[in-house]
Amino acid sequence: xxxxIVGYYALLIGASCLAAFYQKRGVxxxxxxxxxxxxxVGIVGGESSLWFITLCAAALALAAGTxxxxxxxLVIVLPTELSKAVKTxxxxxAFGLFVxxxxxxxxxxxxxxxxxxxxxxxxxxxAPADENMILGADQLGRDLFSRLVYGARNTxxxxxxxxxxxxxxxxxxxxxxxxxxxxxxxxxxxxxxxIMSVPSxxxxxxxxxxxxxxxxxxxIIIAVIYAPRVFRLTRAVAGNVVVMDYIEAARLRGEGTFYxxxxxxxxxxxxxxxxEFGLEFCFVFxxxxxxxxxxxxxxxxxxxxxxxxRENATLISFGEITPLFPxxxxxxxxxxxxxxxxxxxxRSSGLKS
Amino acid sequence: xxxxxxVLLQIEDLRIEGYSDEKWIEIVHGVDLTLKxxxxxxxxxxxxxxxxxxxxxxxGFARDGCRISGGSIEFDxxxxxxxxESDRRALRGSRIAYVAQSAAASFNxxxxxxxxxxxxxxxxxxxxxxxxxxxxxxxYERLRLPNPQEIGFRYPHQVSGGQLQRAMTAMAMACRPDLxxxxxxxxxxxxxxxxxxxxxxxxxxxQFNTAAIYITHDLAVVAQMSDxxxxxxxxxxxxxxxxxxxxxxxxxxxxKSLWAVRSFQRDEKKRPxxxxxxxxxxxxxxxxxxxxxLQDVSFDVYPGMTVAVVGESGSGKSTTARCITGLxxxxxxxxxxxGMELPPSYKQRTKDQLRQAQMIYQMADTALxxxxxxxxxxxxxxxxxxxLKGTKLKSRVDELxxxxxLEPSKYYHRYPPELSGxxxxxxxxxxxxxxxxSFIICDEVTSALDQLVAEGIxxxxxxxxxxxxxxxxxITHDLAxxxxxxxxVVVMKEGRVVEQGPKGEMFTPPHHPYTDLLLSSVPEMxxxxxxxxxxxxxxxxxxxxxxx
Numbered sequence: 039x040x041x042x043i044v045g046y047y048a049l050l051i052g053a054s055c056l057a058a059f060y061q062k063r064g065v066x067x068x069x070x071x072x073x074x075x076x077x078x079v080g081i082v083g084g085e086s087s088l089w090f091i092t093l094c095a096a097a098l099a100l101a102a103g104t105x106x107x108x109x110x111x112l113v114i115v116l117p118t119e120l121s122k123a124v125k126t127x128x129x130x131x132a133f134g135l136f137v138x139x140x141x142x143x144x145x146x147x148x149x150x151x152x153x154x155x156x157x158x159x160x161x162x163x164x165a166p167a168d169e170n171m172i173l174g175a176d177q178l179g180r181d182l183f184s185r186l187v188y189g190a191r192n193t194x195x196x197x198x199x200x201x202x203x204x205x206x207x208x209x210x211x212x213x214x215x216x217x218x219x220x221x222x223x224x225x226x227x228x229x230x231x232x233i234m235s236v237p238s239x240x241x242x243x244x245x246x247x248x249x250x251x252x253x254x255x256x257x258i259i260i261a262v263i264y265a266p267r268v269f270r271l272t273r274a275v276a277g278n279v280v281v282m283d284y285i286e287a288a289r290l291r292g293e294g295t296f297y298x299x300x301x302x303x304x305x306x307x308x309x310x311x312x313x314e315f316g317l318e319f320c321f322v323f324x325x326x327x328x329x330x331x332x333x334x335x336x337x338x339x340x341x342x343x344x345x346x347x348r349e350n351a352t353l354i355s356f357g358e359i360t361p362l363f364p365x366x367x368x369x370x371x372x373x374x375x376x377x378x379x380x381x382x383x384x385r386s387s388g389l390k391s
Numbered sequence: 392x393x394x395x396x397x398v399l400l401q402i403e404d405l406r407i408e409g410y411s412d413e414k415w416i417e418i419v420h421g422v423d424l425t426l427k428x429x430x431x432x433x434x435x436x437x438x439x440x441x442x443x444x445x446x447x448x449x450x451g452f453a454r455d456g457c458r459i460s461g462g463s464i465e466f467d468x469x470x471x472x473x474x475x476e477s478d479r480r481a482l483r484g485s486r487i488a489y490v491a492q493s494a495a496a497s498f499n500x501x502x503x504x505x506x507x508x509x510x511x512x513x514x515x516x517x518x519x520x521x522x523x524x525x526x527x528x529x530x531y532e533r534l535r536l537p538n539p540q541e542i543g544f545r546y547p548h549q550v551s552g553g554q555l556q557r558a559m560t561a562m563a564m565a566c567r568p569d570l571x572x573x574x575x576x577x578x579x580x581x582x583x584x585x586x587x588x589x590x591x592x593x594x595x596x597x598q599f600n601t602a603a604i605y606i607t608h609d610l611a612v613v614a615q616m617s618d619x620x621x622x623x624x625x626x627x628x629x630x631x632x633x634x635x636x637x638x639x640x641x642x643x644x645x646x647k648s649l650w651a652v653r654s655f656q657r658d659e660k661k662r663p664x665x666x667x668x669x670x671x672x673x674x675x676x677x678x679x680x681x682x683x684x685l686q687d688v689s690f691d692v693y694p695g696m697t698v699a700v701v702g703e704s705g706s707g708k709s710t711t712a713r714c715i716t717g718l719x720x721x722x723x724x725x726x727x728x729x730g731m732e733l734p735p736s737y738k739q740r741t742k743d744q745l746r747q748a749q750m751i752y753q754m755a756d757t758a759l760x761x762x763x764x765x766x767x768x769x770x771x772x773x774x775x776x777x778x779l780k781g782t783k784l785k786s787r788v789d790e791l792x793x794x795x796x797l798e799p800s801k802y803y804h805r806y807p808p809e810l811s812g813x814x815x816x817x818x819x820x821x822x823x824x825x826x827x828x829s830f831i832i833c834d835e836v837t838s839a840l841d842q843l844v845a846e847g848i849x850x851x852x853x854x855x856x857x858x859x860x861x862x863x864x865x866i867t868h869d870l871a872x873x874x875x876x877x878x879x880v881v882v883m884k885e886g887r888v889v890e891q892g893p894k895g896e897m898f899t900p901p902h903h904p905y906t907d908l909l910l911s912s913v914p915e916m917x918x919x920x921x922x923x924x925x926x927x928x929x930x931x932x933x934x935x936x937x938x939x
């Protein structure tokens with residue numbers, strides 16, 4: 039029996055005893071059930087499976103530690119009002135913020151961070167990782183890491199622009215519909231129903247094959263497809279605000295529609311809209327990745343995570359994990375954004391206990 | 392009536408803490424309370440006095456964000472602070488019942504009244520479902536609900552507010568509890584409806600010899616209902632005495648100040664001669680779709696005068712206000728301001744016409760945008776109508792804040808949720824004043840406020856009227872308010888003006904029968920008032936009294 043296994047069990051059992059002694063029921067239950075599971079897994083899978091569990095736990099601990107440190111960092115750096123909000127944020131939200139910030143930095147400073155150019159062929163196809171290329175090469179011999187970094191700029195940039203367009207379109211329409219009401223409301227509502235009745239991916243494919251694929255058209259099409267959801271939410275939220283007495287007071291004062299929307303309605307509907315923004319961003323992101331995977335999104339040689347998955351997909355059958363890196367990049371960002379959105383939803387719902 | 396004089400509920404040194412700003416703050420500081428079987432105790436005090444918190448604590452319950460931190464609560468020999476949650480749960484509903492302020496919000500709108508009524512007795516296996524339904528019908532009859540056999544099979548939205556509150560009381564009685572806690576059961580009701588509910592509650596509590604804690608901020612109501620009165624202030628007991636003594640000779644200054652609230656009164660002003668009315672409503676009819684809500688409404692408001700429009704809910708008071716402001720264009724008739732006919736819809740009116748007539752709302756919470764700073768709320772009308780900017784605007788806002796007796800430097804940058812109810816209402820007044828109007832519609836401005844605070848608002852409005860020569864249209868269902876501030880009174884019922892005239896005339900007989908009903912329904916401080924009124928009207932027709 040190696041020292042590792044002895045140490046592993048000693049640590050787990052010792053920690054569970056400590057937790058039990060200090061009456062931390064939850065912690066104790068987790069630790070001790072982990073011990074029991076480890077017995078079974080250890081017998082079936084041997085020492086390597088225990089190593090795997092240890093690595094997972096270490097990764098989790100590292101992520102938690104990073105999130106904690108990042109949150110403390112934000113509390114100190116940000117101005118007082120924001121830092122108060124961040125102070126109460128759960129670790130998951132801090133983790134999400136950290137990941138988003140990392141992606142943002144990677145996207146903005148891509149040319150500096152990436153060791154090679156986006157479309158630069160530097161080695162043979164599917165070359166394994168070496169000291170030059172930490173993740174190896176893709177199907178044309180381009181550095182995978184450099185393309186991942188550039189992909190952050192292209193994919194995320196496109197998704198962000200498209201989401202912002204969808205929001206401008208949907209939110210302005212929704213607020214106008216709620217404020218003006220009557221036939222305008224009906225017209226917008228039915229228009230949106232028509233757009234929503236077509237499945238989004240098929241609609242996007244249809245439009246893209248009609249108008250051709252370039253970035254501007256892609257952005258417009260995605261904005262049109264996603265604006266209806268934003269419209270519905272905004273109209274519902276604004277509908278609740280419009281009936282308040284302060285809106286009536288402003289109307290009786292003779293204020294115009296634009297003032298009503300900007301100064302009276304918008305400040306009272308920002309929280310749900312921001313949360314919705316995060317969610318929509320994830321959907322748009324996945325749609326862009328999906329379109330790229332089908333070959334109708336961002337065109338080569340521009341680096342993009344969706345098409346990177348497709349181009350390297352053949353490697354999977356050889357037991358290589360290379361195609362999983364761009365997929366993991368997509369997954370991680372989606373999870374991170376959702377963590378942050380959950381936190382914002384929690385804050386806007388006002389449930390504090 | 393009360394043979395059984397042993398102690399039912401004994402609360403000693405009760406301390407309750409609330410959680411705010413990440414720490415626990417004590418909100419009830421050691422209150423003692425002793426309640427005998429069959430006794431009714433009135434708990435009074437302004438909002439934040441801890442009335443409801445103590446009422447809930449009597450069931451061993453603390454609402455979210457609160458905890459009972461000390462003292463003992465003994466109910467019929469059982470210590471509620473130490474018994475298990477499941478034991479306490481078994482008590483609630485069966486031996487202790489709770490009647491909430493808003494029956495409409497407390498009933499589940501998706502179930503019939505009688506199904507909700509039978510839930511507790513069936514759950515506690517006190518009665519079978521059919522027995523319990525029979526019992527419910529009997530209780531409905533005792534509470535003088537119309538059609539007691541049938542009313543239980545309606546849904547909550549199909550009965551009126553007063554009936555719902557009585558059904559709620561019947562439901563509380565379903566398990567024949569030893570103790571009922573009434574938390575402001577009539578505050579949301581009209582005077583005419585309130586009187587029915589009060590009589591019903593008093594009768595049934597008497598008949599079953601149930602002990603009750605009656606929480607309210609209305610002294611006249613508590614005088615009718617309770618044997619003993621306890622006055623609370625900021626989580627402390629001020630004094631306790633039986634009702635007679637408390638009303639005749641209160642000891643503490645605070646209690647005296649509560650008693651004095653209703654004394655604010657202003658002499659009636661005469662119509663100024665040789666002037667035209669500042670706002671004149673002429674033969675106005677109005678409708679919501681096909682439903683006619685106003686018929687031939689006419690009255691005049693002269694500069695510097697207050698016209699009070701009274702009537703129960705649904706009588707068309709607020710609709711008249713909507714017609715004047717142009718939110719609901721009248722189907723026929725005219726709104727004339729200063730001799731000039733106003734366009735029917737606010738959209739067609741000029742900026743100056745809009746400026747002339749301002750409005751103060753009932754619920755200051757919804758009337759002020761919670762996301763806008765006080766300086767912008769008050770500053771906007773001044774900037775919008777007067778074109779003020781920069782330092783001129785700031786000094787105008789400061790001036791307005793001074794006018795409503797709020798310190799400018801302290802409140803200038805705050806947001807509405809940081810203010811108390813009375814302060815919010817003052818901001819609402821300042822917003823109306825910022826437009827420099829000559830006519831202000833006050834829509835139930837004091838009904839959501841405590842008496843002391845409401846008194847302050849009324850005095851402020853009165854002072855502003857004298858200083859700025861404002862005309863008020865004062866919509867209210869509270870006749871005490873009318874008595875204190877009005878010059879002329881318009882009584883409305885079912886969309887028509889029933890009677891109108893100067894205040895002095897209106898408050899002296901002979902009255903129109905409806906005015907008479909309204910006037911006689913206002914609770915008075917005399918503990919025998921309810922009994923006398925009921926005798927005069929003949930107890931049996933109390934259910935119909937409001938439909939005269």
